[in-house]
Amino acid sequence: MGKDKPEWVPYLDRGDYVVVVNAAKVAVTGKKESQKRYFRYSGYPSGLKSETLGDLRKRRPGDIIRHAVLGMLPDNKIGRKMIIRLFVYPGEEGEMVAKTKQQNGRSEEQS
Numbered sequence: 001m002g003k004d005k006p007e008w009v010p011y012l013d014r015g016d017y018v019v020v021v022n023a024a025k026v027a028v029t030g031k032k033e034s035q036k037r038y039f040r041y042s043g044y045p046s047g048l049k050s051e052t053l054g055d056l057r058k059r060r061p062g063d064i065i066r067h068a069v070l071g072m073l074p075d076n077k078i079g080r081k082m083i084i085r086l087f088v089y090p091g092e093e094g095e096m097v098a099k100t101k102q103q104n105g106r107s108e109e110q111s
Contacts, residue, residue, distance in 0.1 A: 062088035
């Protein structure tokens with residue numbers, strides 16, 4: 001949210017970008033891999049779809065982190081703007097990570 005910055009005001013989002021790498025390696029305890037379910041609804045009759053955490057990890061591993069973070073953000077315009085600055089990558093290298101390395105003066109050969 002940017003509360004640590006001197007220009008913070010509650011009605012503006014002054015926060016930073018958040019980059020998450022290795023989202024496919026998220027560790028969960030217990031039987032959550034097979035029992036935790038994610039639901040989505042298309043709006044049509046019988047349009048409720050559900051899948052387990054394990055299935056979602058195979059299909060779209062970044063959505064596990066995105067869903068958890070989205071649940072912690074406020075349900076208003078500021079929360080919708082905050083989630084845009086969250087970048088989640090399933091592996092080690094993502095385009096934001098590569099951009100950050102280039103900005104810091106490191107090229108791919110030096111890595």
